[in-house]
Amino acid sequence: MSFLTVVYASLFYLAALILLVGLVNKIAQYARTPAPLKIPTTPAPVTKGGVAFRLFREVVLFESLFKGNKWTWLFGWIFHFGLFLVTLRHLRYFMDPVWLPIELVQPFGIYGGMAMVVGLAGLWGRRFLVDRVRYITGPSDHLILALLIGIGLTGLGMTFVVHVDVVSVKQFFLGLMSFHIQPLPADPLLLLHLLLVAILMIVFPYSKLLHAPGLFFSPTRNQVDNPREERHLSPWARRLEQ
Amino acid sequence: MAKANLEVPELQPYLEIPEVTPGLMAHSRPFVAKPEHQEPLGFPGALVDDWQNKAIAKFGDLLSRYRSLQVYMDACVKCGSCTDKCHYYIGTKDPKNMPVGRQDLMRKVYRRYFTLAGKWFPKLVGAEDLTQEVLDDWYSYFHQCSQCRRCSVFCPYGIDTAEISMAAREIMDHIGVGQKYCNEIIGKVYKIGNNLGLPGPALRDTLEGLEEDVYDDTGVKVRYPIDKVGAEILLVTPSADFFAEPHVDGLVGYGKVFHEAGVSWTLSTHASEAANFGMFIGSYENMRRVSQRIREAAIQLKVKRIVFGECGHAWRVAYSFLNTLAGPWDFLDPRYPVPQHICEFTHDLIQQGKLNFDKTQNDDMVLTYHDSCNVARASRMGPTPGGQFDIPRAVIKAVCNHFHDMDEDTIRERTFCCGGGGGLLTDDLMELRVKGALPRMTALNNVMQEKGVTHMAAICAICKSQFTKVLPYYGMEMEQIVSVHQLVSNAIVLTPGDDDDLDDEDEEDDDESADDED
Numbered sequence: 001m002s003f004l005t006v007v008y009a010s011l012f013y014l015a016a017l018i019l020l021v022g023l024v025n026k027i028a029q030y031a032r033t034p035a036p037l038k039i040p041t042t043p044a045p046v047t048k049g050g051v052a053f054r055l056f057r058e059v060v061l062f063e064s065l066f067k068g069n070k071w072t073w074l075f076g077w078i079f080h081f082g083l084f085l086v087t088l089r090h091l092r093y094f095m096d097p098v099w100l101p102i103e104l105v106q107p108f109g110i111y112g113g114m115a116m117v118v119g120l121a122g123l124w125g126r127r128f129l130v131d132r133v134r135y136i137t138g139p140s141d142h143l144i145l146a147l148l149i150g151i152g153l154t155g156l157g158m159t160f161v162v163h164v165d166v167v168s169v170k171q172f173f174l175g176l177m178s179f180h181i182q183p184l185p186a187d188p189l190l191l192l193h194l195l196l197v198a199i200l201m202i203v204f205p206y207s208k209l210l211h212a213p214g215l216f217f218s219p220t221r222n223q224v225d226n227p228r229e230e231r232h233l234s235p236w237a238r239r240l241e242q
Numbered sequence: 243m244a245k246a247n248l249e250v251p252e253l254q255p256y257l258e259i260p261e262v263t264p265g266l267m268a269h270s271r272p273f274v275a276k277p278e279h280q281e282p283l284g285f286p287g288a289l290v291d292d293w294q295n296k297a298i299a300k301f302g303d304l305l306s307r308y309r310s311l312q313v314y315m316d317a318c319v320k321c322g323s324c325t326d327k328c329h330y331y332i333g334t335k336d337p338k339n340m341p342v343g344r345q346d347l348m349r350k351v352y353r354r355y356f357t358l359a360g361k362w363f364p365k366l367v368g369a370e371d372l373t374q375e376v377l378d379d380w381y382s383y384f385h386q387c388s389q390c391r392r393c394s395v396f397c398p399y400g401i402d403t404a405e406i407s408m409a410a411r412e413i414m415d416h417i418g419v420g421q422k423y424c425n426e427i428i429g430k431v432y433k434i435g436n437n438l439g440l441p442g443p444a445l446r447d448t449l450e451g452l453e454e455d456v457y458d459d460t461g462v463k464v465r466y467p468i469d470k471v472g473a474e475i476l477l478v479t480p481s482a483d484f485f486a487e488p489h490v491d492g493l494v495g496y497g498k499v500f501h502e503a504g505v506s507w508t509l510s511t512h513a514s515e516a517a518n519f520g521m522f523i524g525s526y527e528n529m530r531r532v533s534q535r536i537r538e539a540a541i542q543l544k545v546k547r548i549v550f551g552e553c554g555h556a557w558r559v560a561y562s563f564l565n566t567l568a569g570p571w572d573f574l575d576p577r578y579p580v581p582q583h584i585c586e587f588t589h590d591l592i593q594q595g596k597l598n599f600d601k602t603q604n605d606d607m608v609l610t611y612h613d614s615c616n617v618a619r620a621s622r623m624g625p626t627p628g629g630q631f632d633i634p635r636a637v638i639k640a641v642c643n644h645f646h647d648m649d650e651d652t653i654r655e656r657t658f659c660c661g662g663g664g665g666l667l668t669d670d671l672m673e674l675r676v677k678g679a680l681p682r683m684t685a686l687n688n689v690m691q692e693k694g695v696t697h698m699a700a701i702c703a704i705c706k707s708q709f710t711k712v713l714p715y716y717g718m719e720m721e722q723i724v725s726v727h728q729l730v731s732n733a734i735v736l737t738p739g740d741d742d743d744l745d746d747e748d749e750e751d752d753d754e755s756a757d758d759e760d
Contacts, residue, residue, distance in 0.1 A: 064323075069323045072323055136346065
């Protein structure tokens with residue numbers, strides 16, 4: 001087994017571990033922390049089903065962002081939906097045989113990759129062109145965009161410019177999953193693509209990418225508007241009642 | 243009324259989003275609380291030794307007690323959706339008044355002390371130590387947020403800057419850097435029972451005066467009882483309602499509605515304040531302590547229901563928090579929500595056809611309605627979402643012939659703060675208050691030009707006080723702001739009672755007046 005394969009196999013085990021442990025920790029922290037007061041941004045749903053629908057609209061349609069800024073919504077939604085399709089397309093590297101829905105989504109995954117890059121470029125452009133957004137942009141915001149665009153461009157590069165031995169790539173990842181490490185092809189574009197993905201996995205639990213789990217725990221979005229009907233009391237507030 | 247000499251933004255037909263101009267409002271700071279304002283609230287009197295470590299410890303404590311704070315510190319992606327939504331940014335151009343700019347003042351400290359990225363790569367992620375300069379910025383800019391939650395409507399993760407500025411104020415209070423205005427007022431509630439410090443005899447005197455005025459005006463004896471044991475309804479209303487125009491006209495209106503409803507009601511000297519500034523300073527403990535007074539009054543006066551008068555943040559505390567802070571309310575009549583808003587109460591009676599109005603009494607006015615932020619985005623009225631928008635409008639339309647809404651982008655859930663909410667209604671912040679009113683003044687001016695609107699109604703004591711003060715800066719009249727129940731009061735047709743013809747001989751009808759406790 002080549003040195004390169006060992007390095008990448010280790011890298012992905014490490015990245016997966018950090019992603020998993022980091023995210024589980026963060027989600028546990030969010031779940032553990034009480035929300036002592038009812039603070040949904042109203043008008044808010046008055047039933048749990050209504051809250052689920054509100055969160056669905058936020059996750060799938062970015063409803064609040066649509067209210068806030070149409071350009072950011074457009075680019076943001078294009079990027080995220082593209083990323084979603086790309087992720088579905090990539091699931092084929094982790095299963096054998098490949099599920100039919102994943103087979104069917106393959107061609108759309110390529111459009112997804114293009115959409116992702118277009119969306120990211122638009123979002124990055126706003127960070128230079130809109131003075132208010134420029135003011136709030138820090139180095140880490142640029143780096144995350146560079147990372148994601150890098151992932152998209154290297155991916156598209158392997159589809160349209162320099163083809164790689166995807167069968168071996170699949171063997172490599174299936175091998176990782178069953179702890180039988182298989183050789184990874186030494187294509188520079190592939191190695192760069194995978195390196196960037198591993199970095200993304202590692203920074204995820206320590207960066208603003210936490211907006212993904214965060215949304216589900218946001219009290220202004222996930223609380224039912226029923227404070228008069230049901231008494232809401234957090235454990236630490238209950239202690240004040242003694 | 244003296245107008246401070248300051249640069250007032252010029253009203254344009256459209257609201258312009260200004261270019262970022264850093265530092266313009268760094269000088270704006272409210273007076274710092276003195277030891278006598280801090281200590282009754284349980285806070286140290288002056289900046290404590292080792293304040294950095296104590297502030298960080300308090301920060302950590304709040305992160306573990308408030309999920310909102312923990313999630314909101316992490317979740318922001320700097321998308322910019324909120325950047326043009328804050329009235330204080332629009333009015334002042336200072337980027338630290340953009341919601342995300344304000345949040346970042348706290349987030350950079352969070353990152354430095356509570357995240358790996360900020361400990362290892364502070365420059366990369368914009369993490370900073372809590373220095374004196376940062377604390378100064380906190381004091382300035384967390385007192386330039388009216389906690390109106392407009393930003394939270396537009397944030398894809400629902401990040402609510404109000405939660406963050408409340409937490410910042412709580413941290414500052416705990417290291418001895420409190421704001422005089424809020425903390426002094428909370429102390430007055432503890433000591434006397436209301437924000438304005440009006441003692442029981444003064445309240446009684448005011449209410450007797452109102453009874454005489456209403457009798458002189460209408461020939462009908464409408465009662466304004468206080469501390470009446472056994473009344474069905476306890477009315478809790480902002481103390482401004484006892485004190486100043488146009489607030490007091492609203493109080494006159496509540497009394498007339500109760501009179502027509504034929505229910506017995508009472509005010510309370512012990513709970514003579516609906517406002518709860520404990521919310522503004524983010525102090526659960528103080529907010530709870532203020533709220534408990536309402537519970538104590540309800541028990542003492544043996545009432546069956548609680549109704550709140552017109553007050554925005556008070557209605558947030560009442561509707562959203564009162565059950566948490568001072569419940570359970572199992573000793574009250576379960577047929578009614580606890581508490582009810584006076585607009586809900588009046589609206590129900592209108593629906594039942596129990597009130598008669600002569601709408602022409604308001605024909606000298608063409609009205610619009612200002613949705614108060616805490617009512618609009620932090621509470622509800624009635625059984626369905628959005629009732630907080632529809633019910634006050636339905637009440638206004640039932641009593642007025644001429645009503646026009648302002649621009650859709652400035653009402654309902656998108657309403658702009660009056661510019662004086664969140665504990666900023668103090669003369670030491672006059673520049674901020676005038677500039678922060680710009681979006682609302684623009685919308686009002688437009689509807690005045692286009693629809694001939696003459697008056698703006700509101701259901702918030704802070705809004706009413708703020709507009710009374712700020713309208714003249716924009717070339718308008720302070721009388722243009724009116725209470726919703728002032729309009730009700732003008733139009734309501736009173737049913738004469740049996741005792742109306744009796745001479746005004748102060749007959750003893752306050753059957754069981756509770757004893758004053760001061």
